[in-house]
């Protein structure tokens with residue numbers, strides 16, 4: 001399969017700015033080529049996603065590994081138009097949400113385990129940060145596995161963490177009980193267009209061997225900013241009234257500006273109000 005090996009190499013080279021060896025005789029190259037070239041989708045064809053297909057993909061996603069086999073990640077399918085419109089209206093800056101044929105919410109479920117302890121008449125002395133952390137990690141793995149399953153059948157997805165800007169409202173609307181919190185939503189549909197690959201930080205920064213090494217962070221970030229801008233420059237600069245207009249506007253400038261404004265500072269209070277103890 002030389003074509004697949006070449007396409008993986010081309011996608012990863014665009015992604016990381018580095019040539020990786022790909023053995024054309026490796027099994028599973030079709031899966032690797034989907035992963036290497038993956039991208040989120042934000043435009044959809046006016047075509048339904050059949051309920052049976054969605055159920056199949058959710059079952060595959062929920063086959064993901066789970067911490068201690070505790071199974072603390074759940075998926076909520078939202079079909080009702082009114083609910084979808086209420087969520088979309090909270091996020092007008094993301095029109096891909098209202099247009100998507102399917103919207104899912106991935107839930108960290110820290111409720112089932114203490115309930116099982118109760119059902120079995122056992123104490124539950126583990127109501128602390130780890131309960132929230134384990135449930136969140138499980139839900140995130142389910143989300144990532146759903147992406148993989150959906151992309152395998154040709155669907156496109158866009159996770160939506162911005163729903164957490166409105167966690168309390170969405171939680172009330174979805175009647176989520178105590179110790180069940182949304183970690184992210186997800187738009188799912190048949191893609192109407194293929195967007196570009198987003199370059200990632202160099203493996204020199206994110207892939208460590210034997211020990212954690214940061215290396216020359218400033219130089220690596222500068223070079224990443226330049227490589228990424230050459231592939232797909234940012235169209236808009238964030239907050240120019242506050243920070244001015246940069247001659248060169250790279251990824252690191254964008255992220256530094258993004259996180260110069262407090263976001264979701266009430267999320268901890270929301271999670272605590274949902275009954276998680278974070279100590």
Ligand SMILES: Cc1cc2nc3c(=O)[nH]c(=O)nc-3n(C[C@H](O)[C@H](O)[C@H](O)COP(=O)(O)O)c2cc1C
Pocket residue numbers: 038039040094158159160161162163184197198
């Ligand atoms: C947990 C998570 C939450 C995300 N939330 C949003 C979101 O709220 N809105 C959005 O448009 N994209 C969202 N994204 C998509 C990212 O912006 C996207 O993955 C990133 O820009 C890199 O692009 P790529 O996935 O095409 O490589 C999210 C992705 C993840 C993994």
